[in-house]
Amino acid sequence: MTDSVQTPRTEPVRHRDDRLRRALFRFSQSKLSMIGAAIVAVVLFFAVFGTVLAPFPGHVAGAVDTANQFQAPSAAHLFGTNELGQDVLSLVMAGTTVSVLAGFGVVLIGSVIGTLVGAVAGFVGGWTDEGLMRLTDLTLTIPSLILAMAIAAALGPGFTNMVIAISLSWWPGYARLVRGEVLAAREEVYVTAARAIGASPARILFRHILPNVVSPIIVKMSLDMGFAILTVAGLGFIGIGVRPPTPEWGTLLSLSRANMPGYWWTAMAPGLAMFLAVFGFNLLGDGLRDILDPKARR
Amino acid sequence: MTGPLLSIRDLHLTMTSFDGAAHVLNGIDLTVQRGEIWGLVGESGCGKSLTGLSISRLVPTPPATYRKGEIRFEGRDILKLPLREMQDLRGKRIGMIFQDPTTNLNPAYRVGEQLIDVALAAASHDPSVLGCPPGAGRRERRRAARRLAGEMLERVGIPDAGARLDNYPHEFSGGMRQRVLIAMALIGRPDLLIADEPTTALDVSVQAQILKLLKGTVADHDIGVILITHNLGVVAETCSHVAVMYAGNIVESGPVSNVIESPAHPYTRALMAAIPTKASKRGTLKGLGGTVPNLITPPPGCRFAPRCPLAIPACTAALPGAVDLGADHRAACIRLEALEHV
Amino acid sequence: MSEPILQIENVSKTYAARRALFGRTAEVRALKDVSISVQKGESFGLVGESGSGKTTLTRSILHLETPSAGRILFEGQDLARLSPADLRRLRARVQIVFQDPYASLNPRMSVRDIVTEPMLVHHDILGLSRTQRTDRAAELLSLVGLGPQHLTRYPHEFSGGQRQRICIARALASGPELLLLDEPTSALDVSVQAQVLNLLCELQDRLGLTYFFISHDLAVVRYLCSRVALIYRGELVEEGTTDEIFDTPKSDYARMLIGAMPEVKVRRGATA
Secondary structure, three states: OOHHHOOOOOOOOOOOOHHHHHHHHHHHHOHHHHHHHHHHHHHHHHHHHHHHHOOOHHHHHOOOOHHHOOOOOOOOOOOOEOOOOOEHHHHHHHHHHHHHHHHHHHHHHHHHHHHHHHHHHHHHOHHHHHHHHHHHHHHHHOOHHHHHHHHHHHHOOOHHHHHHHHHHHHOHHHHHHHHHHHHHHHOOHHHHHHHHHOOOHHHHHHHHHHHHOHHHHHHHHHHHHHHHHHHHHHHHHHOOOOOOOOOOHHHHHHHHHHHOOOOOHHHHHHHHHHHHHHHHHHHHHHHHHHHHOHHHOO | OOOOOEEEEEEEEEEEEOOEEEEEEEEEEEEEOOOOEEEEEOOOOOOHHHHHHHHOOOOOOOOEEEEEEEEEEOOEEHHHOOHHHHHHHEOOOEEEEOOOOOOOOOOOOOHHHHHHHHHHHHHOOOHHHOOOOOOOOHHHHHHHHHHHHHHHHHHOOOOOHHHHOOOOHHHOOHHHHHHHHHHHHHHOOOOEEEEEOOOOOOOHHHHHHHHHHHHHHHHHHOOEEEEEOOOHHHHHHHOOEEEEEEOOEEEEEEEHHHHHHOOOOHHHHHHHHOOOOOOOOOOOOOOOOOOOOOOOOOOOOOOOHHHOOOOOHHHHOOOOOOEEOOOOOEEOOOOHHHHHHO | OOOEEEEEEEEEEEEEEEOOOOOOEEEEEEEEEEEEEEEOOOEEEEEOOOOOOHHHHHHHHOOOOOOOEEEEEEOOEEHHHOOHHHHHHHHOOEEEEOOOOOOOOOOOOOHHHHHHHHHHHOHHHHOOOHHHHHHHHHHHHHHOOOOHHHOOOOHHHOOHHHHHHHHHHHHHOOOOOEEEEEOOOOOOOHHHHHHHHHHHHHHHHHHOOEEEEEEOOHHHHHHHOOEEEEEEOOEEEEEEEHHHHHHOOOOHHHHHHHHHOOOOOOOOOOOO
């Protein structure tokens, strides 16, 4: 071999996790993202262990203690008790599970449907694109809460139906995002290269295009988590969502409405929980966008 | 003649990132007189563009820090100027042209509008640019600016310039856009023009025209030009002087005829040997193995030593100083004598 | 030797371009009656500036685009008449290396996945098992001057020249006979360009490949190619051996291009 074919080996050997370390470094540079991540970690912790760690597990299961109704916040009951004498803190802690699970379910189902619709529309193009995008527009024209209410009313109340109902009004955002990203990725040179190799359309879509549009989807999912939790709570508030005694933030807030303003603490804990969760997921989403969005990269 | 138009002395620039501090400019010395076109050549990542950007002080600090050195423009140290005065220098006294003509024009405005804006801004510092009387009204000044914009477009060889002022950037081809940018850079009558790869994205025929235009401008207005390029052919045909950069150092500099005809530094020789010419037989081109070193932990001594065919142990001892070869031709290498015999 | 591998016969391509806001479509003729014949084992250079139709022609050869008129024959077979299955088989034998090594590798795939992909796609022809594919990928990498240690790395870890070598390895993976080289060195530094050009020469000698080299850089074409065609605004302007074109150009366009070529016309300092 001539000297021309020698490998330039002077470059330092870099490792695969290099990218991850860089990403973490960039993420940790932003204080707000770190705060967001911390809040989200706390919320997720309570989503998993909230029911177990609740100081009054009996109240979570539905036990009432009318002798102690409407106790103001104290050492025994940090956020006081409600009209049934139940510990508000315990209910809110246990409610995290339902709220976060429902929010996650909504975002997951919504993003899967939306990604499929958007990817097919963007990749196939032509009339398929027209048809799918008009359907998306149509769904977008109906206010999502009203659509979810209508679907929930048709399906009947309950956790699963509520998640499905919100998901069905949630996907158009993802469909539009993914369609745009797929349209851009389709023009990448490496996609042309794959076509020149003779790769099948399915292979091009799933191996070359979709992996490169995952980042914005993840960012949107994270940003959406907060709003999904709010929507879930909204349905609970109207009374279409989870029924008591299963604790859920929206339902808790709805019930405490009657106790305002005298027994303000019954509303404060669920409200604060919702605020923190939405705030945390939004900060985390912003931070993720900074490190995952290719346009923000150097 | 008073001092030089631009003089860079021992300039050191450090860039701090996640990986550490990279010494991207490591003692740059460069003097540009009026009427000279300096070619700045080297592989990508050698600090050519950073040198150009430093002169306009467009390198963001942080992450960059200037550890040492000075950049004197007509005797004033640019690195110490207040931002306000620096902004006056940019565009007005120091013009810049970048590689990609598509991203440097605002697509939402007509080309004429953009040129007029620049002309009016330049006139606010030097009213003579527009050539109207001191007390001229806004209308009059605007009319004069438009006339000047048309003249500039004509000068850079855009046919039917007056009518083209009302076109949007997308209505121009790549070569035409680059001419518009050159017109924009020249409209404020700069004394120093920094052109960073102005023709790299263009076809050879257009490139030849633009380089000719650049040479003509220097001859007509007695300005100084720094032409950043990776193409030694462009340097040979356009420039009066050349500085070869490697890993943050100028390894060889001097008048083009001297440097190109008798390159002294092994790096310059390697770059020239890599260019396919009429005489090169198929498969015999001399590539240069290896890559530009990592500047966070640069190799000790001469930064080119790891890739240099003539390196000896002494090369890694210290950064070699520039050796004067006569007629302003300098090379930073301790193996120059060995080279004579190769 | 004088057997044509690729014949482009009177190929034209017109696009409908929308001019004004309302209707009034005008046609853009990207290619006008272009005929080229490439012989087996030679390096054929196609020179043209931007907008000359080079890219349209390349895409037509790859059958990513269908000509409006004329035929493209690969070893005597008309591309337009091939069944989808035959066309897919043909893709294994005609491969391409693109200009921009930064854009032409999928950033989410490892070098192993990139280089083995053509073998996976053409599994029916090549019939390589998973381990055989990895072995072959390692072999290809050493052929282009990289090594098996690079298999598990990702494109962002490589320099431009190294990426272009990966692209060449990928192009060679399906065992092609014809390689389209679409300005493979114009995004690289001269020092790296020289290495890649030498690699291409060496690979051609070793594997008996045919090159269809597309470029706007006359110096590179002169170095690598034995025959050259000049294309200007979709039309073939001049065609001949490299020496003919460079020493005795017949068309004004060829003379203008050669005149505009920036050259270092000096004696060479000897280098190691």
